Amino acid sequence: MTAAAPTDSTRSMPELDAVLRELSEGERRWAATSSAERAALLDRVHAAVSAEAETWVRIASRIKLLPDGSPLVGEEWLSGPYALLTSLEVLTRTLRTLASGRGPLDGAKFGRAPGGRVSVPVLPLTAYDRLLLNGFSAEAWMPPRVDADTVRRRAGLGARHPERTAGIGLVLGAGNVTSIAPLDVLYELIAHNRVVVLKLNPVLGDLEPVYRRALAPLLEHGALRIVPGGGDVGGYLAHHPDVAHVHITGSLATHDSVAFGPGEEGRARKAAGTPLLDKPMTSELGGVSPVIVVPGAWSAADLRYQAEHIATQRLHNSGHNCIAAQVVLVSGDWPQREAFLGHLRDALRTAPARRAWYPGSAERLGDATHSYPRAEWQGSEGSRLLVEPGDGDDVSELATTEYFAPVLGVLTLPGRGAEFLDRAVETANRDLFGTLGANIVVDPATLKRLGRAFDHALAALRYGTIAVNAWTAVGFLTASAPWGAFPGHTVADARSGIGVVHNALLIDAPERTVVRGPFRPFPRSVVGGELALFPKPPWFVTTRSAAVTGRRLTELAQRPSWARVPAVFASAFRA
Structure with a gap:
């Protein structure tokens, strides 16, 4: 209202x-x-x-x-x-x-990020973090030319x-x-x-x-x-x-x-x-958040898991999130493109049924179908929409309208490797409205091959939170991570907003938060060479034990005790 x-x-x-x-x-x-x-x-x-x-x-x-x-x-x-x-x-x-x-x-212990930036570790900070979120990390990147002494001295704000x-x-x-x-x-x-x-x-x-x-x-x-x-x-x-x-x-x-x-x-x-x-x-203020899917050689299990991951980014809270993914950027030159999109359709279709509860959702879904009459209804009772514009279709509404409803779009770009990644970053920065959060999915082997080109792509992506093999909502849930749009907006052109919140370490004027997670859940993560013991996340919409795990994590936050940790793991590994 x-x-x-x-x-x-x-x-x-x-x-x-x-x-x-x-x-x-x-x-x-x-x-x-x-x-x-x-x-x-x-x-x-x-x-x-x-x-x-x-x-x-x-x-x-x-x-x-x-x-x-x-x-x-x-x-x-x-x-x-x-x-x-x-x-x-x-x-x-x-x-x-x-x-x-x-x-x-x-x-x-500060790190370094591209462009001479200072990076401040914000996850993990405690022994509980290192165990319960094993394989996840986050850091706040400061603007270029802000030195470590200044960052340390100004932390604390008011x-x-x-x-x-x-x-x-x-x-x-x-x-x-x-x-x-x-x-x-x-x-x-x-x-x-x-x-x-x-x-x-x-x-x-x-x-x-x-x-x-x-x-x-x-x-x-x-x-x-x-x-x-x-x-x-x-x-x-x-x-x-x-x-x-x-x-x-x-x-x-x-x-x-x-x-x-x-x-x-x-x-x-x-x-x-x-x-x-x-x-x-x-x-x-939200925006149109992208998921950049970097092409690689994925197993069938990888395709299914990342399709569920992206479906979660759209369907969590029935799509009524400022940070919900709205546009998936995929490569037309990726041999596994069709297989991946097939798994994405399956993930949208079979995710648990729920009603779009936020006021105005039905109207926004109707607007999307009016603009894209070939869009595909997924799920029971036409509860979610997949939009894949064809040749000649105007993609501007999909790219600039935050639907705040279960609408997920797919845009195809040419290229492989660094060429595709750079084009996807350019497309997100130029064409998609808002700067709150962006997601990148990339397998470990491709990430290693990209090397410094990947780091420079991160630096070029103008979003307040960037999540690599994670959802930006992990940044939202990380108390010590700054949360807000990329800096530089004004009241006259607010886009995704002005300033940051959360930021419980009270870091002064951060530029962005970068979150990283495992490409695969445990135990496939370890088999694939990732040092991550994290199962299927409890925030996935397909996690069967999500309610129990959420309750147990909250109980641990209420009264921290190592005696409570085994119950959390017991539930999480029944995902």
Whole structure:
């Protein structure tokens, strides 16, 4: 739901004025709360979230029309309370490090990335990471010409000086993934030192009591207020003189409605570069995410597994993810192209049935079929769509429209090896809308042959998170990884957004996150020469034990203990 800009006839909302007065007082209390005290406060939030996890997942599953006992409930464990609990744990550790007089990156071993970039390891960080996510890694790449000493010195952001608060921040919450709004609240509070008014998305309105109980320590401390409501509430708060900053996770259309106003007048203001909003704004807005499939010599098992992998990237949360894959880039010169696309069709057809639950999904699916009448319906009751444009078809809508529904497109490009990879990177940068995340699938032998050409292709790919043999959602779920669009967007041309969130090590101005995973699951990974003991991931939509594994990972995040690890593995290896 959009947040409307105010007009001369906008009514006063005294109840919201009172909320902002409370937060003004809360800001004074927040300024007097030391880093050590904030860490203790986050410990209390962690306990409150733990107590609400079961109810949280039950209500989220009901909102998303998931039946009891469905393996897909695992999505709600991992992208709900688990994501928030792990972020709280890392942020608390960061605050305690700062309270001790050290920086969050002191002692970190930095690497080097192409273009003279400094790379900061963000996964694995702990012994639990190294065991539970064996074979996965992530690093934050800094912009060129930023040296290691600068990176280390600036880490900590607003938490370096907790007494220097920055007013009231408005968080306009997302309506698709249930951890996003609380995670955005934490980042405003800790990284930017702003107290927060959270305006919930009505789609997740039934979770309001859960959020209030889970975040009760912040509410009681005066650092947070939660308000329900529609676009009129969001617009009133966004343009209120007592609000210093606005952060939104949602669509570009909603962002522009807040910044420039709705309708033709808003579009005219955007064209003129004259926003109505008179304060800074950050955002995470999605886009059209690619999967670049680098041709190689794959086994039948590889073809099936990577087809399931890509189907997951589209079908997770029924396609209602800002980071859902939308366009698969494949080589027309790959001898296995047809076999791979056959497995992709099978994966889309046989993935567990579920309804497209987010408002407007049916209309967006209809738009896709209108633009591409030869598109293929897959799954039961025409629940998902595969679009493979033919010669002469206009691909611009597929490349520029974020469908936010189970629509997956395939574009074929010529070339093999580095030639194909470079052409795919150029196509993604030039033709696909947005810069939030890109995925690359490449087998180990081909990766080795590509060598430095692959690293340079990564550097050329202008996306905020790039995942190699993984889904970019792994970056979303990694608390210490920065999450956001590629830098350089403005309010007048926001694309996939401005700024980053999550980033629990509080790295200043990162350029991107690069995630790497195993091409094959265990045990085929080891047979193929990869040192990875990770089975089929619990976030795959075809993982039979996903709900149990998601619950057990959340229980481990609630109360970390090595005694809980065997149960996680027992479930994960029944995938």
